[in-house]
Amino acid sequence: MTSTGKQSAALGADFLRHELQEAAPRATGVEGYMEHDAAVYRTLLESTRAIPWKIDWASMEFAYVGPQIEALLGWAPSSWKNVQDWAARMHPEDRDKVVEFCVAQSKAGTDHEADYRALTSRGEYVWLRDVVHVVRDERGEVSALVGFMFDISERKKTEEKLAALQRELEALSFKDGLTSVGNRREFDAVLQREWSAAQRHGSPLSLIMVDVDFFKSYNDYYGHVQGDACLKRIAGVLSDAARPGDFVGRFGGEEFVLILPNTGADAAREAAERCRGLIGAAKIPHERSPFRQTVTASFGVGSVIPAEAGDPLAFVNFVDTQLYRAKDNGRDCIAAGKPAG
Structure with missing residues (x-):
């Protein structure tokens, strides 16, 4: 792994530890447990190439985007300022459906997943899966969204091939x-x-x-x-x-x-x-x-x-x-x- 990749994984691991500590600040030994197992989270991020992110619910601005996103999509983390940037970089055919679904699930406080095509800086599209966790404050109100982006392009290609084969078999039947x-x-x-x-x-x-x-x-x-x-x-x-x-x-x-x-x-x-x-x-x-x-x-x-x-x-x-x-x-x-x- 390159030094940039190691730095990205380390930043992501720090982010993940911080979010888990925020979610359970009173749990006995959580901080020590996170410090002890930092390598586990670093390995997780390296092996899955997951891109962590956090959005502040009140402002709808990104509080954090993993630096790995630049290698995947070509957009620097600093360019991801708010949810408008996220929506604007989504395929027009996916945008309305995905945004409406994610907003509705987030308002309801429901963890959710969404698949969509994300625009790269080169003008191409990459299939992503967003896995979203809704964070609530002490009053039970939504305070933030925390999640991971996964590149599922290869999986989608496989699914499309299988769907084509299924259609072919159906036609033959x-x-x-x-x-x-x-x-x-x-x-x-x-x-x-x-x-x-x-x-x-x-x-x-x-x-x-x-x-x-x-x-x-x-x-x-x-x-x-x-x-x-x-x-x-x-x-x-x-x-x-x-x-x-x-x-x-x-x-x-x-x-x-x-x-x-x-x-x-x-x-x-x-x-x-x-x-x-x-x-x-x-x-x-x-x-x-x-x-x-x-x-x-x-x-x-x-x-x-x-x-x-x-x-x-x-x-x-x-x-x-x-x-x-x-x-x-x-x-x-x-x-x-x-x-x-």
């Missing part, structure tokens, strides 16, 4: 591992959200269920690896056919689903026709299919304006019925309808 479109979990969440929105606004909501025709025969003939490749292509075709705001997901197996917000029956039927046409245009070979030996699909379409007592699951079951009606009608076609009531 809503995606089908094979086709990269939404999975059943995301379908359930999106359907519930769009159903509630349609209820609030009285707007139409449509659903398209898609089943790849004769897919078992496709797998038996081409093998499961090629079958997976086929499902990926179908997912890509459906995604290309979807409009911004539509949801495309894999419902399970060879079944896919599209959620179309603010879409009535006619537009939903047109969307299904567009999907059917694009699948046909892809001309994916299927030797076991009676339809031009290419992959085709059957479509069930439903449209509804959700009632207050409506049930989205019942709507899904209705559209699923339409899908099976299309398959019963010979496949490679569309069956559409509206739920009764």
Whole structure:
């Protein structure tokens, strides 16, 4: 440690001893205990790089700021005159929230912590954590604030990386591992959200269920690896056919689903026709299919304006019925309808 660093730690240790003596002036042997363990406090400050400070409550002026603050932020201790200097050197996005919180906690006499970004003399920002102790006088009134500043920049970087990874994992948990479109979990969440929105606004909501025709025969003939490749292509075709705001997901197996917000029956039927046409245009070979030996699909379409007592699951079951009606009608076609009531 440099001579300046040792001097800073010594000053901080003296400050800490003084504050503890002030807080407990009648405690037996406190002064001697502090003198005996001065090295402990010096080591604490050296290892944590904590920056001690004190603010007089009546004047809102700094009574003390540890000299270590200049090495961290570039501002000399003499430039920290009052709480306005502290607030002014705080990131604008953090300032109001942190100042209001600290003032409220201090007035209530509650010890507290606050994290914020502090401006350096170089125009950069460093994440700090202020740990604040409220000192009261003999009448129980707030007389001072005593605390430590800690540089938590590295911790914040780690937290941000972990948060990004968490968001990435959350996104992956809503995606089908094979086709990269939404999975059943995301379908359930999106359907519930769009159903509630349609209820609030009285707007139409449509659903398209898609089943790849004769897919078992496709797998038996081409093998499961090629079958997976086929499902990926179908997912890509459906995604290309979807409009911004539509949801495309894999419902399970060879079944896919599209959620179309603010879409009535006619537009939903047109969307299904567009999907059917694009699948046909892809001309994916299927030797076991009676339809031009290419992959085709059957479509069930439903449209509804959700009632207050409506049930989205019942709507899904209705559209699923339409899908099976299309398959019963010979496949490679569309069956559409509206739920009764």
